[in-house]
Amino acid sequence: MKMMIRIGLSGLAVASSLLSSVSADARVIVHGTRQIFPGGQQEITVRTENVGQQASLIQAWVDDGDKNASPETVQTPFMLRPPIYRLDAGKSQAMRVAFSGGELPQDRESIYWLNILDIPSSPEAGSIPTGNYIQFSLRTRIKLIYRPKGLNSPAVAPQNLQWSVVEHGGQWRLQVNNPTPYYVHFSALALRAQGKEFPAADFPMVAPMSDQSYILEGLQGPISGGNVLFQYINDQGGIAARSAPIAGT
Structure with a gap:
Protein backbone atom coordinates (compact mmCIF):
# COMPACT_ATOMS: atom_id res chain seq x y z
CA MET A 1 0.00 0.00 0.00
CA LYS A 2 1.34 3.41 -0.93
CA MET A 3 1.75 5.96 1.82
CA MET A 4 2.03 9.71 1.38
CA ILE A 5 2.37 12.23 4.18
CA ARG A 6 2.07 15.81 3.08
CA ILE A 7 1.69 19.06 4.96
CA GLY A 8 -0.58 21.20 2.84
CA LEU A 9 -2.48 24.47 3.15
CA SER A 10 -4.68 23.42 6.07
CA GLY A 11 -2.94 24.29 9.31
CA LEU A 12 0.03 25.60 7.34
CA ALA A 13 0.87 28.46 9.71
CA VAL A 14 1.51 26.15 12.65
CA ALA A 15 3.13 23.34 10.69
CA SER A 16 5.41 25.53 8.65
CA SER A 17 6.60 27.50 11.66
CA LEU A 18 7.84 24.27 13.17
CA LEU A 19 9.75 23.53 9.99
CA SER A 20 11.12 26.99 9.30
CA SER A 21 14.41 26.19 11.03
CA VAL A 22 15.25 23.67 8.28
CA SER A 23 16.37 26.53 6.06
CA ALA A 24 19.33 24.62 4.62
CA ASP A 25 16.86 22.38 2.76
CA ALA A 26 14.75 25.22 1.36
CA ARG A 27 14.27 25.15 -2.39
CA VAL A 28 12.77 28.63 -2.63
CA ILE A 29 14.83 31.52 -1.29
CA VAL A 30 13.88 35.15 -0.69
CA HIS A 31 16.41 37.78 -1.75
CA GLY A 32 17.10 39.99 1.28
CA THR A 33 16.99 39.26 4.99
CA ARG A 34 14.51 42.11 5.55
CA GLN A 35 12.41 44.42 3.45
CA ILE A 36 12.08 48.18 4.01
CA PHE A 37 8.84 49.79 2.83
CA PRO A 38 9.39 53.56 2.42
CA GLY A 39 6.44 55.73 3.42
CA GLY A 40 4.93 57.60 0.51
CA GLN A 41 5.74 54.74 -1.87
CA GLN A 42 2.91 52.66 -3.29
CA GLU A 43 4.72 49.34 -3.54
CA ILE A 44 8.02 47.47 -3.41
CA THR A 45 9.14 44.28 -5.12
CA VAL A 46 10.48 41.15 -3.44
CA ARG A 47 12.28 38.54 -5.52
CA THR A 48 11.92 34.83 -4.84
CA GLU A 49 14.03 32.18 -6.56
CA ASN A 50 13.63 28.42 -6.87
CA VAL A 51 17.09 26.86 -6.52
CA GLY A 52 15.69 23.33 -6.28
CA GLN A 53 15.15 20.61 -8.85
CA GLN A 54 11.36 20.69 -9.00
CA ALA A 55 8.55 23.22 -9.26
CA SER A 56 6.93 24.66 -6.15
CA LEU A 57 3.64 26.32 -5.36
CA ILE A 58 4.27 29.53 -3.41
CA GLN A 59 1.82 31.10 -0.99
CA ALA A 60 2.72 34.49 0.49
CA TRP A 61 1.13 36.66 3.16
CA VAL A 62 1.97 39.35 5.72
CA ASP A 63 1.29 39.03 9.46
CA ASP A 64 1.56 41.57 12.27
CA GLY A 65 3.66 39.43 14.62
CA ASP A 66 1.51 36.35 15.26
CA LYS A 67 3.49 33.63 13.48
CA ASN A 68 0.67 31.12 14.00
CA ALA A 69 -1.97 33.25 12.27
CA SER A 70 -3.26 31.77 9.03
CA PRO A 71 -3.30 33.72 5.74
CA GLU A 72 -7.11 33.68 5.83
CA THR A 73 -7.34 35.51 9.17
CA VAL A 74 -4.48 38.05 9.13
CA GLN A 75 -5.34 41.72 8.68
CA THR A 76 -2.52 44.07 7.72
CA PRO A 77 -2.25 47.19 5.52
CA PHE A 78 -0.33 45.28 2.84
CA MET A 79 -1.43 43.34 -0.24
CA LEU A 80 0.71 40.86 -2.17
CA ARG A 81 0.51 40.34 -5.91
CA PRO A 82 0.45 37.51 -6.68
CA PRO A 83 -0.34 35.88 -3.30
CA ILE A 84 -0.17 32.38 -4.81
CA TYR A 85 1.95 31.35 -7.79
CA ARG A 86 3.89 28.48 -9.35
CA LEU A 87 7.66 28.81 -9.39
CA ASP A 88 9.50 26.41 -11.70
CA ALA A 89 12.95 25.02 -10.88
CA GLY A 90 15.72 27.49 -11.71
CA LYS A 91 13.29 30.39 -12.15
CA SER A 92 12.65 33.57 -10.17
CA GLN A 93 9.55 35.64 -9.56
CA ALA A 94 9.16 39.28 -8.58
CA MET A 95 6.33 39.69 -6.10
CA ARG A 96 4.83 43.12 -5.46
CA VAL A 97 4.08 44.25 -1.91
CA ALA A 98 1.58 47.12 -2.00
CA PHE A 99 0.47 49.42 0.81
CA SER A 100 -3.32 49.28 0.94
CA GLY A 101 -3.73 52.27 3.24
CA GLY A 102 -4.43 52.67 6.93
CA GLU A 103 -3.35 54.82 9.84
CA LEU A 104 0.22 53.89 10.72
CA PRO A 105 2.40 56.02 13.02
CA GLN A 106 4.33 58.64 11.07
CA ASP A 107 6.89 59.43 13.78
CA ARG A 108 8.39 55.93 13.99
CA GLU A 109 8.76 52.63 12.13
CA SER A 110 6.16 49.87 12.22
CA ILE A 111 7.07 46.21 11.84
CA TYR A 112 5.31 43.35 10.06
CA TRP A 113 6.41 39.93 8.81
CA LEU A 114 6.48 38.63 5.25
CA ASN A 115 5.80 34.88 4.96
CA ILE A 116 6.78 32.77 1.94
CA LEU A 117 5.48 29.18 2.03
CA ASP A 118 7.16 26.71 -0.34
CA ILE A 119 4.79 23.84 -1.20
CA PRO A 120 6.67 21.29 -3.36
CA SER A 121 5.00 19.48 -6.23
CA SER A 122 4.28 15.77 -5.90
CA PRO A 123 6.95 13.43 -7.31
CA GLU A 124 6.31 11.89 -10.70
CA ALA A 125 4.68 8.49 -10.76
CA GLY A 126 7.27 5.73 -10.51
CA SER A 127 10.10 8.03 -9.44
CA ILE A 128 10.11 6.58 -5.90
CA PRO A 129 10.57 2.77 -5.92
CA THR A 130 8.67 2.12 -2.68
CA GLY A 131 5.91 4.60 -3.44
CA ASN A 132 6.27 5.98 0.09
CA TYR A 133 7.46 9.50 0.77
CA ILE A 134 7.12 12.38 3.21
CA GLN A 135 6.66 15.84 1.79
CA PHE A 136 7.17 19.04 3.79
CA SER A 137 6.13 22.62 3.17
CA LEU A 138 8.82 25.06 4.30
CA ARG A 139 8.16 28.64 5.35
CA THR A 140 10.51 31.61 5.24
CA ARG A 141 9.51 34.53 7.49
CA ILE A 142 11.33 37.86 7.22
CA LYS A 143 10.79 41.35 8.63
CA LEU A 144 8.81 43.90 6.65
CA ILE A 145 9.49 47.36 8.10
CA TYR A 146 7.32 50.34 7.24
CA ARG A 147 9.46 53.48 7.42
CA PRO A 148 7.48 56.74 7.28
CA LYS A 149 8.50 59.46 4.88
CA GLY A 150 11.09 61.78 6.41
CA LEU A 151 12.88 59.15 8.50
CA ASN A 152 16.11 58.95 6.53
CA SER A 153 18.91 58.25 9.01
Missing part, protein backbone atom coordinates in the same frame (compact mmCIF):
# COMPACT_ATOMS: atom_id res chain seq x y z
CA PRO A 154 18.51 54.75 10.50
CA ALA A 155 22.29 54.39 10.86
CA VAL A 156 22.27 56.79 13.84
CA ALA A 157 20.00 54.58 15.94
CA PRO A 158 22.57 52.08 17.36
CA GLN A 159 24.89 54.83 18.58
CA ASN A 160 22.04 56.59 20.41
CA LEU A 161 20.95 53.60 22.50
CA GLN A 162 21.22 54.15 26.25
CA TRP A 163 22.19 51.19 28.46
CA SER A 164 21.84 50.39 32.17
CA VAL A 165 21.77 47.37 34.51
CA VAL A 166 18.58 46.93 36.56
CA GLU A 167 17.12 44.36 38.94
CA HIS A 168 13.68 42.99 38.16
CA GLY A 169 11.98 40.06 39.88
CA GLY A 170 15.21 38.96 41.52
CA GLN A 171 17.06 38.86 38.21
CA TRP A 172 19.69 41.26 36.94
CA ARG A 173 18.91 42.56 33.50
CA LEU A 174 20.53 44.67 30.84
CA GLN A 175 18.13 47.47 29.96
CA VAL A 176 18.22 49.53 26.79
CA ASN A 177 16.37 52.73 26.02
CA ASN A 178 15.84 53.49 22.36
CA PRO A 179 14.97 57.19 21.91
CA THR A 180 15.06 56.95 18.11
CA PRO A 181 12.20 56.27 15.66
CA TYR A 182 13.93 53.13 14.32
CA TYR A 183 13.92 49.46 15.26
CA VAL A 184 17.37 48.19 16.19
CA HIS A 185 17.89 44.49 15.43
CA PHE A 186 20.58 42.65 17.40
CA SER A 187 22.59 39.58 16.44
CA ALA A 188 24.76 39.49 19.60
CA LEU A 189 24.53 41.19 22.98
CA ALA A 190 26.60 40.95 26.20
CA LEU A 191 27.81 42.96 29.17
CA ARG A 192 31.54 43.06 29.91
CA ALA A 193 32.21 44.03 33.53
CA GLN A 194 34.44 43.06 36.45
CA GLY A 195 36.74 41.18 34.07
CA LYS A 196 33.94 38.89 32.88
CA GLU A 197 31.45 38.72 30.06
CA PHE A 198 27.76 38.16 30.75
CA PRO A 199 25.73 37.25 27.64
CA ALA A 200 22.15 38.42 27.33
CA ALA A 201 19.33 35.98 26.68
CA ASP A 202 16.66 36.44 24.01
CA PHE A 203 17.59 39.77 22.40
CA PRO A 204 15.98 40.01 18.94
CA MET A 205 15.39 43.78 18.76
CA VAL A 206 14.29 46.93 20.55
CA ALA A 207 11.32 48.93 19.29
CA PRO A 208 11.40 52.67 18.57
CA MET A 209 10.95 55.08 21.49
CA SER A 210 10.77 52.29 24.05
CA ASP A 211 12.65 50.39 26.76
CA GLN A 212 13.53 46.70 26.66
CA SER A 213 15.38 44.52 29.18
CA TYR A 214 17.25 41.25 28.75
CA ILE A 215 18.28 38.68 31.35
CA LEU A 216 22.05 38.55 31.89
CA GLU A 217 23.32 35.01 32.25
CA GLY A 218 25.59 34.53 35.26
CA LEU A 219 25.26 38.01 36.79
CA GLN A 220 24.43 37.59 40.49
CA GLY A 221 24.57 41.13 41.83
CA PRO A 222 25.05 44.83 41.10
CA ILE A 223 28.06 46.05 39.17
CA SER A 224 30.04 49.23 38.93
CA GLY A 225 31.28 50.13 35.48
CA GLY A 226 31.23 48.03 32.39
CA ASN A 227 30.56 48.16 28.69
CA VAL A 228 27.84 46.70 26.49
CA LEU A 229 29.11 44.78 23.48
CA PHE A 230 26.54 44.34 20.74
CA GLN A 231 26.18 43.52 17.09
CA TYR A 232 23.30 44.90 15.05
CA ILE A 233 21.87 44.24 11.61
CA ASN A 234 21.51 47.07 9.10
CA ASP A 235 19.01 47.56 6.27
CA GLN A 236 21.10 45.48 3.86
CA GLY A 237 21.39 42.54 6.27
CA GLY A 238 25.01 43.32 7.14
CA ILE A 239 26.31 43.03 10.70
CA ALA A 240 28.21 45.77 12.52
CA ALA A 241 29.65 45.83 16.04
CA ARG A 242 29.63 48.56 18.69
CA SER A 243 30.61 49.08 22.32
CA ALA A 244 28.78 51.44 24.67
CA PRO A 245 29.23 52.29 28.36
CA ILE A 246 26.69 51.55 31.05
CA ALA A 247 24.89 54.72 32.14
CA GLY A 248 26.65 56.53 34.97
CA THR A 249 30.08 54.94 34.32
Whole structure:
Protein backbone atom coordinates (compact mmCIF):
# COMPACT_ATOMS: atom_id res chain seq x y z
CA MET A 1 0.00 0.00 0.00
CA LYS A 2 1.34 3.41 -0.93
CA MET A 3 1.75 5.96 1.82
CA MET A 4 2.03 9.71 1.38
CA ILE A 5 2.37 12.23 4.18
CA ARG A 6 2.07 15.81 3.08
CA ILE A 7 1.69 19.06 4.96
CA GLY A 8 -0.58 21.20 2.84
CA LEU A 9 -2.48 24.47 3.15
CA SER A 10 -4.68 23.42 6.07
CA GLY A 11 -2.94 24.29 9.31
CA LEU A 12 0.03 25.60 7.34
CA ALA A 13 0.87 28.46 9.71
CA VAL A 14 1.51 26.15 12.65
CA ALA A 15 3.13 23.34 10.69
CA SER A 16 5.41 25.53 8.65
CA SER A 17 6.60 27.50 11.66
CA LEU A 18 7.84 24.27 13.17
CA LEU A 19 9.75 23.53 9.99
CA SER A 20 11.12 26.99 9.30
CA SER A 21 14.41 26.19 11.03
CA VAL A 22 15.25 23.67 8.28
CA SER A 23 16.37 26.53 6.06
CA ALA A 24 19.33 24.62 4.62
CA ASP A 25 16.86 22.38 2.76
CA ALA A 26 14.75 25.22 1.36
CA ARG A 27 14.27 25.15 -2.39
CA VAL A 28 12.77 28.63 -2.63
CA ILE A 29 14.83 31.52 -1.29
CA VAL A 30 13.88 35.15 -0.69
CA HIS A 31 16.41 37.78 -1.75
CA GLY A 32 17.10 39.99 1.28
CA THR A 33 16.99 39.26 4.99
CA ARG A 34 14.51 42.11 5.55
CA GLN A 35 12.41 44.42 3.45
CA ILE A 36 12.08 48.18 4.01
CA PHE A 37 8.84 49.79 2.83
CA PRO A 38 9.39 53.56 2.42
CA GLY A 39 6.44 55.73 3.42
CA GLY A 40 4.93 57.60 0.51
CA GLN A 41 5.74 54.74 -1.87
CA GLN A 42 2.91 52.66 -3.29
CA GLU A 43 4.72 49.34 -3.54
CA ILE A 44 8.02 47.47 -3.41
CA THR A 45 9.14 44.28 -5.12
CA VAL A 46 10.48 41.15 -3.44
CA ARG A 47 12.28 38.54 -5.52
CA THR A 48 11.92 34.83 -4.84
CA GLU A 49 14.03 32.18 -6.56
CA ASN A 50 13.63 28.42 -6.87
CA VAL A 51 17.09 26.86 -6.52
CA GLY A 52 15.69 23.33 -6.28
CA GLN A 53 15.15 20.61 -8.85
CA GLN A 54 11.36 20.69 -9.00
CA ALA A 55 8.55 23.22 -9.26
CA SER A 56 6.93 24.66 -6.15
CA LEU A 57 3.64 26.32 -5.36
CA ILE A 58 4.27 29.53 -3.41
CA GLN A 59 1.82 31.10 -0.99
CA ALA A 60 2.72 34.49 0.49
CA TRP A 61 1.13 36.66 3.16
CA VAL A 62 1.97 39.35 5.72
CA ASP A 63 1.29 39.03 9.46
CA ASP A 64 1.56 41.57 12.27
CA GLY A 65 3.66 39.43 14.62
CA ASP A 66 1.51 36.35 15.26
CA LYS A 67 3.49 33.63 13.48
CA ASN A 68 0.67 31.12 14.00
CA ALA A 69 -1.97 33.25 12.27
CA SER A 70 -3.26 31.77 9.03
CA PRO A 71 -3.30 33.72 5.74
CA GLU A 72 -7.11 33.68 5.83
CA THR A 73 -7.34 35.51 9.17
CA VAL A 74 -4.48 38.05 9.13
CA GLN A 75 -5.34 41.72 8.68
CA THR A 76 -2.52 44.07 7.72
CA PRO A 77 -2.25 47.19 5.52
CA PHE A 78 -0.33 45.28 2.84
CA MET A 79 -1.43 43.34 -0.24
CA LEU A 80 0.71 40.86 -2.17
CA ARG A 81 0.51 40.34 -5.91
CA PRO A 82 0.45 37.51 -6.68
CA PRO A 83 -0.34 35.88 -3.30
CA ILE A 84 -0.17 32.38 -4.81
CA TYR A 85 1.95 31.35 -7.79
CA ARG A 86 3.89 28.48 -9.35
CA LEU A 87 7.66 28.81 -9.39
CA ASP A 88 9.50 26.41 -11.70
CA ALA A 89 12.95 25.02 -10.88
CA GLY A 90 15.72 27.49 -11.71
CA LYS A 91 13.29 30.39 -12.15
CA SER A 92 12.65 33.57 -10.17
CA GLN A 93 9.55 35.64 -9.56
CA ALA A 94 9.16 39.28 -8.58
CA MET A 95 6.33 39.69 -6.10
CA ARG A 96 4.83 43.12 -5.46
CA VAL A 97 4.08 44.25 -1.91
CA ALA A 98 1.58 47.12 -2.00
CA PHE A 99 0.47 49.42 0.81
CA SER A 100 -3.32 49.28 0.94
CA GLY A 101 -3.73 52.27 3.24
CA GLY A 102 -4.43 52.67 6.93
CA GLU A 103 -3.35 54.82 9.84
CA LEU A 104 0.22 53.89 10.72
CA PRO A 105 2.40 56.02 13.02
CA GLN A 106 4.33 58.64 11.07
CA ASP A 107 6.89 59.43 13.78
CA ARG A 108 8.39 55.93 13.99
CA GLU A 109 8.76 52.63 12.13
CA SER A 110 6.16 49.87 12.22
CA ILE A 111 7.07 46.21 11.84
CA TYR A 112 5.31 43.35 10.06
CA TRP A 113 6.41 39.93 8.81
CA LEU A 114 6.48 38.63 5.25
CA ASN A 115 5.80 34.88 4.96
CA ILE A 116 6.78 32.77 1.94
CA LEU A 117 5.48 29.18 2.03
CA ASP A 118 7.16 26.71 -0.34
CA ILE A 119 4.79 23.84 -1.20
CA PRO A 120 6.67 21.29 -3.36
CA SER A 121 5.00 19.48 -6.23
CA SER A 122 4.28 15.77 -5.90
CA PRO A 123 6.95 13.43 -7.31
CA GLU A 124 6.31 11.89 -10.70
CA ALA A 125 4.68 8.49 -10.76
CA GLY A 126 7.27 5.73 -10.51
CA SER A 127 10.10 8.03 -9.44
CA ILE A 128 10.11 6.58 -5.90
CA PRO A 129 10.57 2.77 -5.92
CA THR A 130 8.67 2.12 -2.68
CA GLY A 131 5.91 4.60 -3.44
CA ASN A 132 6.27 5.98 0.09
CA TYR A 133 7.46 9.50 0.77
CA ILE A 134 7.12 12.38 3.21
CA GLN A 135 6.66 15.84 1.79
CA PHE A 136 7.17 19.04 3.79
CA SER A 137 6.13 22.62 3.17
CA LEU A 138 8.82 25.06 4.30
CA ARG A 139 8.16 28.64 5.35
CA THR A 140 10.51 31.61 5.24
CA ARG A 141 9.51 34.53 7.49
CA ILE A 142 11.33 37.86 7.22
CA LYS A 143 10.79 41.35 8.63
CA LEU A 144 8.81 43.90 6.65
CA ILE A 145 9.49 47.36 8.10
CA TYR A 146 7.32 50.34 7.24
CA ARG A 147 9.46 53.48 7.42
CA PRO A 148 7.48 56.74 7.28
CA LYS A 149 8.50 59.46 4.88
CA GLY A 150 11.09 61.78 6.41
CA LEU A 151 12.88 59.15 8.50
CA ASN A 152 16.11 58.95 6.53
CA SER A 153 18.91 58.25 9.01
CA PRO A 154 18.51 54.75 10.50
CA ALA A 155 22.29 54.39 10.86
CA VAL A 156 22.27 56.79 13.84
CA ALA A 157 20.00 54.58 15.94
CA PRO A 158 22.57 52.08 17.36
CA GLN A 159 24.89 54.83 18.58
CA ASN A 160 22.04 56.59 20.41
CA LEU A 161 20.95 53.60 22.50
CA GLN A 162 21.22 54.15 26.25
CA TRP A 163 22.19 51.19 28.46
CA SER A 164 21.84 50.39 32.17
CA VAL A 165 21.77 47.37 34.51
CA VAL A 166 18.58 46.93 36.56
CA GLU A 167 17.12 44.36 38.94
CA HIS A 168 13.68 42.99 38.16
CA GLY A 169 11.98 40.06 39.88
CA GLY A 170 15.21 38.96 41.52
CA GLN A 171 17.06 38.86 38.21
CA TRP A 172 19.69 41.26 36.94
CA ARG A 173 18.91 42.56 33.50
CA LEU A 174 20.53 44.67 30.84
CA GLN A 175 18.13 47.47 29.96
CA VAL A 176 18.22 49.53 26.79
CA ASN A 177 16.37 52.73 26.02
CA ASN A 178 15.84 53.49 22.36
CA PRO A 179 14.97 57.19 21.91
CA THR A 180 15.06 56.95 18.11
CA PRO A 181 12.20 56.27 15.66
CA TYR A 182 13.93 53.13 14.32
CA TYR A 183 13.92 49.46 15.26
CA VAL A 184 17.37 48.19 16.19
CA HIS A 185 17.89 44.49 15.43
CA PHE A 186 20.58 42.65 17.40
CA SER A 187 22.59 39.58 16.44
CA ALA A 188 24.76 39.49 19.60
CA LEU A 189 24.53 41.19 22.98
CA ALA A 190 26.60 40.95 26.20
CA LEU A 191 27.81 42.96 29.17
CA ARG A 192 31.54 43.06 29.91
CA ALA A 193 32.21 44.03 33.53
CA GLN A 194 34.44 43.06 36.45
CA GLY A 195 36.74 41.18 34.07
CA LYS A 196 33.94 38.89 32.88
CA GLU A 197 31.45 38.72 30.06
CA PHE A 198 27.76 38.16 30.75
CA PRO A 199 25.73 37.25 27.64
CA ALA A 200 22.15 38.42 27.33
CA ALA A 201 19.33 35.98 26.68
CA ASP A 202 16.66 36.44 24.01
CA PHE A 203 17.59 39.77 22.40
CA PRO A 204 15.98 40.01 18.94
CA MET A 205 15.39 43.78 18.76
CA VAL A 206 14.29 46.93 20.55
CA ALA A 207 11.32 48.93 19.29
CA PRO A 208 11.40 52.67 18.57
CA MET A 209 10.95 55.08 21.49
CA SER A 210 10.77 52.29 24.05
CA ASP A 211 12.65 50.39 26.76
CA GLN A 212 13.53 46.70 26.66
CA SER A 213 15.38 44.52 29.18
CA TYR A 214 17.25 41.25 28.75
CA ILE A 215 18.28 38.68 31.35
CA LEU A 216 22.05 38.55 31.89
CA GLU A 217 23.32 35.01 32.25
CA GLY A 218 25.59 34.53 35.26
CA LEU A 219 25.26 38.01 36.79
CA GLN A 220 24.43 37.59 40.49
CA GLY A 221 24.57 41.13 41.83
CA PRO A 222 25.05 44.83 41.10
CA ILE A 223 28.06 46.05 39.17
CA SER A 224 30.04 49.23 38.93
CA GLY A 225 31.28 50.13 35.48
CA GLY A 226 31.23 48.03 32.39
CA ASN A 227 30.56 48.16 28.69
CA VAL A 228 27.84 46.70 26.49
CA LEU A 229 29.11 44.78 23.48
CA PHE A 230 26.54 44.34 20.74
CA GLN A 231 26.18 43.52 17.09
CA TYR A 232 23.30 44.90 15.05
CA ILE A 233 21.87 44.24 11.61
CA ASN A 234 21.51 47.07 9.10
CA ASP A 235 19.01 47.56 6.27
CA GLN A 236 21.10 45.48 3.86
CA GLY A 237 21.39 42.54 6.27
CA GLY A 238 25.01 43.32 7.14
CA ILE A 239 26.31 43.03 10.70
CA ALA A 240 28.21 45.77 12.52
CA ALA A 241 29.65 45.83 16.04
CA ARG A 242 29.63 48.56 18.69
CA SER A 243 30.61 49.08 22.32
CA ALA A 244 28.78 51.44 24.67
CA PRO A 245 29.23 52.29 28.36
CA ILE A 246 26.69 51.55 31.05
CA ALA A 247 24.89 54.72 32.14
CA GLY A 248 26.65 56.53 34.97
CA THR A 249 30.08 54.94 34.32
